[in-house]
Amino acid sequence: MKNVDLNILASSSSGNSTLLRIGGHNFLIDIGVSCLYLKNSLNSLMMDIGDIDAVFITHEHIDHVKGLDVFTRNHNIPIFIKEKCFDVVSKKVLRKDCFQILTDDIKFKDVCVSFFSTPHDAIDPVGYSFSYRDFCFSYVTDLGEVTSDVRYVIDNSDLLVLESNHDVEMLKNGSYPYYLKKRILSANGHLSNKDAAFALLNSKTRKRDIILAHLSEKNNCIDLLKKTYKEILGKSKLPFKIKIAKPREIVGIKLNV
Numbered sequence: 452m453k454n455v456d457l458n459i460l461a462s463s464s465s466g467n468s469t470l471l472r473i474g475g476h477n478f479l480i481d482i483g484v485s486c487l488y489l490k491n492s493l494n495s496l497m498m499d500i501g502d503i504d505a506v507f508i509t510h511e512h513i514d515h516v517k518g519l520d521v522f523t524r525n526h527n528i529p530i531f532i533k534e535k536c537f538d539v540v541s542k543k544v545l546r547k548d549c550f551q552i553l554t555d556d557i558k559f560k561d562v563c564v565s566f567f568s569t570p571h572d573a574i575d576p577v578g579y580s581f582s583y584r585d586f587c588f589s590y591v592t593d594l595g596e597v598t599s600d601v602r603y604v605i606d607n608s609d610l611l612v613l614e615s616n617h618d619v620e621m622l623k624n625g626s627y628p629y630y631l632k633k634r635i636l637s638a639n640g641h642l643s644n645k646d647a648a649f650a651l652l653n654s655k656t657r658k659r660d661i662i663l664a665h666l667s668e669k670n671n672c673i674d675l676l677k678k679t680y681k682e683i684l685g686k687s688k689l690p691f692k693i694k695i696a697k698p699r700e701i702v703g704i705k706l707n708v
């Protein structure tokens with residue numbers, strides 16, 4: 452088996468959950484899907500929920516925490532979360548003793564998990580980096596813009612999940628109400644295809660793999676996304692391998708590091 456195995460189990464505004472197997476540990480990032488969906492997804496990868504060592508929560512929006520209540524009632528697995536986010540989430544979950552407040556980096560033997568702030572309209576939202584030996588994977592979704600902290604993370608990741616939420620014109624011309632369009636387009640909203648592509652173009656390049664994630668089901672389409680990335684990245688010879696996450700289908704990458 453390869454020693455890094457990333458599987459995006461679900462990715463969209465209606466539910467997000469990612470499995471990262473690294474250095475002999477199994478981590479979940481967010482449980483924005485039902486526990487049944489999670490169980491079935493893990494089963495299809497020959498795993499069970501009991502194999503998970505820890506869960507990391509990015510923020511309290513329902514598409515990231517939907518399955519937490521049922522998950523915590525049925526499993527003794529630590530859930531790492533920022534304190535302000537826990538204050539909100541704890542009102543929606545019955546069992547609270549499995550939550551651990553994140554204040555600093557966490558070590559699981561050779562794997563170090565760190566968090567960084569993301570500009571998003573939630574209470575203290577974060578992304579995560581998982582470092583193992585000299586390899587780094589980062590999870591960067593739900594952000595309105597690429598801040599200097601996020602740019603640093605992108606520059607230093609060998610494997611990256613990056614939000615590519617919407618096509619700006621499709622969103623502007625689409626059916627969403629004005630307030631929602633304004634929210635998504637704001638600096639605390641979601642990252643557009645164009646902004647994500649420029650973030651990759653402007654990053655200090657290292658050979659890496661990327662999965663574009665959290666695509667809007669209403670305001671994005673694969674053809675437009677590919678066209679935008681081709682226009683922006685096509686002329687430069689970047690050593691990127693890009694995959695696209697699906698709303699309800701597993702998309703994965705296996706690496707030996």
Ligand SMILES: [Zn+2]
Binds near residue numbers: 463467512
């Ligand atoms: Zn989200």
Ligand SMILES: [Zn+2]
Binds near residue numbers: 510573593
């Ligand atoms: Zn969100």
